[in-house]
Amino acid sequence: xxxxxxxxxxxxxxxxxxxxxxxxxxxxxxxxxxxxxxxxxxxxxxxxxxxxxxxxxxxxxxxxxxxxxxxxxxxxxxxxxxxxxxxxxxxxxxxxxxxxxxxxxxxxxxxxxxxxxxxxxxxxxxxxxxxxxxxxxxxxxxxxxxxxxxxxxxxxxxxxxxxxxxxxxxxxxxxxxxxxxxxxxxxxxxxxxxxxxxxxxxxxxxxxxxxxxxxxxxxxxxxxxxxxxxxxxxxxxxxxxxxxxxxxxxxxxxxxxxxxxxxxxxxxxxxxxxxxxxxxxxxxxxxxxxxxxxxxxxxxxxxxxxxxxxxxxxxxxxxxxxxxxxxxxxxxxxxxxxxxxxxxxxxxxxxxxxxxxxxxxxxxxxxxxxxxxxxxxxxxxxxxxxxxxxxxx
Amino acid sequence: xxxxxxxxxxxxxxxxxxxxxxxxxxxxxxxxxxxxxxxxxxxxxxxxxxxxxxxxxxxxxxxxxxxxxxxxxxxxxxxxxxxxxxxxxxxxxxxxxxxxxxxxxxxxxxxxxxxxxxxxxxxxxxxxxxxx
Numbered sequence: 090x091x092x093x094x095x096x097x098x099x100x101x102x103x104x105x106x107x108x109x110x111x112x113x114x115x116x117x118x119x120x121x122x123x124x125x126x127x128x129x130x131x132x133x134x135x136x137x138x139x140x141x142x143x144x145x146x147x148x149x150x151x152x153x154x155x156x157x158x159x160x161x162x163x164x165x166x167x168x169x170x171x172x173x174x175x176x177x178x179x180x181x182x183x184x185x186x187x188x189x190x191x192x193x194x195x196x197x198x199x200x201x202x203x204x205x206x207x208x209x210x211x212x213x214x215x216x217x218x219x220x221x222x223x224x225x226x227x228x229x230x231x232x233x234x235x236x237x238x239x240x241x242x243x244x245x246x247x248x249x250x251x252x253x254x255x256x257x258x259x260x261x262x263x264x265x266x267x268x269x270x271x272x273x274x275x276x277x278x279x280x281x282x283x284x285x286x287x288x289x290x291x292x293x294x295x296x297x298x299x300x301x302x303x304x305x306x307x308x309x310x311x312x313x314x315x316x317x318x319x320x321x322x323x324x325x326x327x328x329x330x331x332x333x334x335x336x337x338x339x340x341x342x343x344x345x346x347x348x349x350x351x352x353x354x355x356x357x358x359x360x361x362x363x364x365x366x367x368x369x370x371x372x373x374x375x376x377x378x379x380x381x382x383x384x385x386x387x388x389x390x391x392x393x394x395x396x397x398x399x400x401x402x403x404x405x406x407x408x409x410x411x412x413x414x415x416x417x418x419x420x421x422x423x424x425x426x427x428x429x430x431x432x433x434x435x436x437x438x439x440x441x442x443x444x445x446x447x448x449x450x451x452x453x454x455x456x457x458x459x460x461x462x463x464x465x466x467x468x469x470x471x472x473x474x475x476x477x478x479x480x481x482x
Numbered sequence: 483x484x485x486x487x488x489x490x491x492x493x494x495x496x497x498x499x500x501x502x503x504x505x506x507x508x509x510x511x512x513x514x515x516x517x518x519x520x521x522x523x524x525x526x527x528x529x530x531x532x533x534x535x536x537x538x539x540x541x542x543x544x545x546x547x548x549x550x551x552x553x554x555x556x557x558x559x560x561x562x563x564x565x566x567x568x569x570x571x572x573x574x575x576x577x578x579x580x581x582x583x584x585x586x587x588x589x590x591x592x593x594x595x596x597x598x599x600x601x602x603x604x605x606x607x608x609x610x611x612x613x614x
Contacts (some may be wrong), residue, residue, distance in 0.1 A: 224605065228496075228520035230487030234556070234608045236578030238547065242566055245545030250568075253543060253591035298546035298563070298586060345568070345576035346516070352543060367559070 092191055094367070098482050100187035101323040101330035103307045104133025104199075104316030105442045109429035111280045113310040114209050119152045122203035123160050125312035130200060130380070135314040136326040137161055137210060140316070142195030144185060146178045148204025148433060157201070167195040175466025176381050177338065177356075178202060179434030180473025184281030184336045186317035196318060202435045203312030240383065243468035245297035248386040250352030252299060254401070257389070259299055261404030263290035265385040266303045266427055268413030273424025275414065275452035280307060281428045304385040306426035313435035315442065320481050329446045334345075334459075335368030337361070337478035341469070356472025357394035357463055365461070368476035372396040375476075376456040378418065379437035381465040382425040388412075391463050392420065395474075419454045434464030434473065445479050485552040486605030493519070495532050497606040505597050505609050507575055510534035516575040537597035538570035539611060542576060546586045553602045556610070559585040569595050569611050580610045588613075 094453055104459060108121050116124070122145065130137055147153030154171045168189045173260035174181055179202060188200035200374055226232040251257050267287055273279035276417055285303065293302040323330035339356030365371060382388040383415025389403035397418055398406040406412070412420035423429045423440035428438060441460040443449050449457075464473040489497045496519050499506040507521060508517040509531050510524040524530055524609040544567035546558060556564045558581075565581040567589075581589075582600065599607035 184614060203532055217508070224486045224488050227490040227493040230485075230493075230606065231608055232521060232578070234602060235486055235580045235610065237545070238552075239549070240550070242545050242547045245547075246543045246568060247565070250543035272592045294544065295548045295563075297548060300545075345518070347570055347574040347575065347576075356540060 095227055096191045097187065098332070098334055100190045100317050100333045101320050102183065102315050102442055102477070103119065103127040103318050103326045103328055103330055104135065105439060106130070106314045107278065107439055108130055108312045110278065110309045110311030110432065112207055115204070116205065117152055118147060118150045118203045118205040118312070119157060121205060121310065121312035122153045122157055122201045124315070125203060125314035126140060126157070126161055126199050126201050129314035129316050132328060137163060139197050140199050141166055142166070142186065142198030144182045144198060144200045145171045146173060146182060146202040146433070147171070148202065148205040150204050153203050168198060174471045174473070176383060176433050177464035177466045177471040177473035179438045180336065180462060180464040180475050181338060183315070183317060183333060183438070184338070184473070186216065187333050190317065190319055193440040196322065198317045199314055200317060201312060201314035202433055204432065205310040207308055207310045213231050218259045241297040241300060244384045244386060245300045247352035247469060248384070249299050251386065251390065252309055254353055255404065257404040259291065260287060261408045261411060262304055262385040262389065263287045263301070264407040264410070265388050265412065266290050268407070268410065268416070269382065269421045270428045271413045271427045272422050272452055273428035275450070276423045276429055279424040279429035280309070281424070286467045292321065300384060300386070303427070306383045306431050309431040311430060311432055313432050313439050315438070316389055321354070329479065331442050332444045332478045332481055334370070334473065334478045334482050335364040336474065337363035337367070337368070338473045340471050343469070351469065353390070354400070355390050355394055355465060355469045357391045358473060360472050360474040361395040361461070364474040364476050368478070368482070370459060370476060374398065375459050375461045377422060377441065377454050377460045378420040379444070379460060380421055380425070381434060381437055381463045382427050385427065387465055388421065389427070391465065395461060414452070422449060422452050422454060437462050437464070438475070441477055445477050486603035486610040487494040487608050489606050499532070499534070500599050500609065503599060504534050505537045507571070507583045516573055518575065518577065535571050535573050538614065539571045539577070539595045539597070541589060541591065541593040541595055542570050544581060544586060544589050555582050555600050555602055556582045559583055567611065581612065582610050584613065605610050
């Protein structure tokens with residue numbers, strides 16, 4: 090069976106459900122996942138009986154798996170899977186849902202990510218920090234002594250390499266944090282809504298030099314779900330459909346040896362152009378950018394890789410103010426993982442859905458026909474891109 | 483509380499070489515490529531052997547881990563963190579490593595480095611890199 094590009098582009102996101110996020114205690118990740126799915130299905134104007142596919146993603150806390158189907162009472166599913174590719178998962182969930190619909194496995198697929206790593210008495214960073222053991226055996230001993238021990242230091246190494254090569258500065262990274270916070274002040278769902286200045290960024294404590302605290306995402310509890318269905322069905326549902334125009338994934342597998350461009354580019358450099366080619370657009374056609382921002386640096390290199398500026402000029406782009414409210418290239422318009430909520434790839438994807446629908450309220454960008462969404466996982470190991478549009482294509 | 487490295491069967495040849503002051507990495511003779519010590523097999527399926535390297539390198543990137551200290555011997559020059567880095571061995575392979583005792587502000591891209599071995603907490607000697 091040959092599937093045409095039109096069939097591949099024949100799906101849309103029609104429902105969005107976001108639970109309370111942040112320091113939400115007393116609900117397990119599985120319960121948050123179930124709540125998010127119920128919210129998304131209701132938002133789509135559907136009931137759980139309409140759902141015939143489910144793709145689940147859990148985070149650090151675990152407990153979110155295919156048993157969610159039973160918890161929700163779903164029956165006769167044609168598609169049920171747990172997938173995990175770290176920060177690139179959400180984009181992949183949309184892609185797999187669209188492929189499943191094009192291929193006849195299901196008609197209406199719920200996708201969900203939920204996590205509850207925060208504990209009432211612990212610091213946020215503890216959730217992702219490996220505690221050094223007293224004795225580390227074998228090659229794991231080498232890694233424990235002699236390498237990045239957590240994502241912060243892994244990304245710090247990558248950011249320093251970008252600085253070495255291109256002259257990127259901490260102040261330029263800070264401009265990304267300041268711009269995203271300015272967006273977050275307009276987002277009622279954002280955890281951090283007080284404006285920050287570049288001086289605040291520079292004065293925030295070091296987490297892993299060259300990264301300040303305000304270069305780093307938060308950690309959140311919560312769940313986000315979406316409903317994906319065919320464009321034909323979407324036409325009869327209450328929400329403005331968010332059409333899936335293009336997609337790609339790249340998991341680079343960088344060779345760590347002479348000549349490697351690790352730290353200078355990400356999988357977005359390959360997946361971005363592929364996704365835009367599938368959508369039939371160029372970067373100039375993109376109205377809103379929702380970029381995976383585990384760190385300010387990740388936003389910066391992804392914008393370069395997508396072609397919103399030349400490689401190495403991301404720092405100047407950020408410092409120009411183009412990314413913030415009122416700028417020419419609105420980016421991470423909900424505040425992103427730096428300022429709003431951290432639910433892996435569902436953070437940028439959820440904001441893209443809100444913006445393409447035109448439901449961004451005070452933060453709504455005036456032109457919202459086309460959005461690009463990135464997901465990034467590991468330390469630049471995993472990447473997904475989506476191009477979303479307000480019209481069928 | 484100092485972190486300690488301990489050997490197992492797979493790492494025994496590596497730590498034996500380290501104890502004699504020799505840095506070794508994995509090598510595929512068929513592909514003529516080097517791999518990090520923990521690499522189990524060549525991506526093309528060939529066997530890997532242990533191969534000595536000169537222990538001289540250049541600095542690719544670095545960072546200061548401001549988190550909890552793992553070993554006093556790894557502290558930076560200013561005593562407020564541990565400097566980690568990636569070095570490019572003269573043979574071309576990159577290694578994640580620690581840069582004990584350095585001032586991060588003095589580091590620069592391409593700085594010449596050389597290996598040293600530290601037996602943290604009395605455990606097996608682990609390679610670290612310092613400016614040559």
